[in-house]
Amino acid sequence: NAGVMQNPRHLVRRRGQEARLRCSPMKGHSHVYWYRQLPEEGLKFMVYLQKENIIDESGMPKERFSAEFPKEGPSILRIQQVVRGDSAAYFCASSDGTANEKLFFGSGTQLSVL
Amino acid sequence: RKEVEQDPGPFNVPEGATVAFNCTYSNSASQSFFWYRQDCRKEPKLLMSVYSSGNEDGRFTAQLNRASQYISLLIRDSKLSDSATYLCAVNEGYQKVTFGTGTKLQVIP
Numbered sequence: 001n002a003g004v005m006q007n008p009r010h011l012v013r014r015r016g017q018e019a020r021l022r023c024s025p026m027k028g029h030s031h032v033y034w035y036r037q038l039p040e041e042g043l044k045f046m047v048y049l050q051k052e053n054i055i056d057e058s059g060m061p062k063e064r065f066s067a068e069f070p071k072e073g074p075s076i077l078r079i080q081q082v083v084r085g086d087s088a089a090y091f092c093a094s095s096d097g098t099a100n101e102k103l104f105f106g107s108g109t110q111l112s113v114l
Numbered sequence: 115r116k117e118v119e120q121d122p123g124p125f126n127v128p129e130g131a132t133v134a135f136n137c138t139y140s141n142s143a144s145q146s147f148f149w150y151r152q153d154c155r156k157e158p159k160l161l162m163s164v165y166s167s168g169n170e171d172g173r174f175t176a177q178l179n180r181a182s183q184y185i186s187l188l189i190r191d192s193k194l195s196d197s198a199t200y201l202c203a204v205n206e207g208y209q210k211v212t213f214g215t216g217t218k219l220q221v222i223p
Contacts, residue, residue: 095209106157
């Protein structure tokens, strides 16, 4: 399966712990997006990365959240000191970076903060 | 004003009906446009791109109106399997893709 792979599928954390969400883009894609979705709400843009570079992080909270996409390995969305309000589905998408920017999504990580 | 706006619905339509959704966007510099479909608790999947000339894929037709800054999706001969949430997406330039909140469609037997 050469699709976008996200893991874990479900992640449970207690308040104050750290959450690390991983995303491997589709083969041949070098652009990764992270979105957050609350129940019954739309996708909220968080961050857009290319290999080793953050291009746009305007949707990501300034504190506790960080993202990276290293030269080797998956993209990581890291949430430090999680709070209950961080509970959501986090979707990663990848693209090949061409002008029409079609996004292909992973199955998402459902984060639950107890 | 939201960057991308959609009527959340739900749209409840009988099988066989024709239904249309609109989506407005605020950034006139937006470059490309898409419709995605999202089933409950699943990831969004690309339905179709939207071009100025309009495009059709079977029962689905998408249109773009740059002057009025909206895109539309028309579904003809609705099937039960069309029940889902339909998200419009706009590439605002610099390849940042913004999604609307989605329009929920329920096709009724």
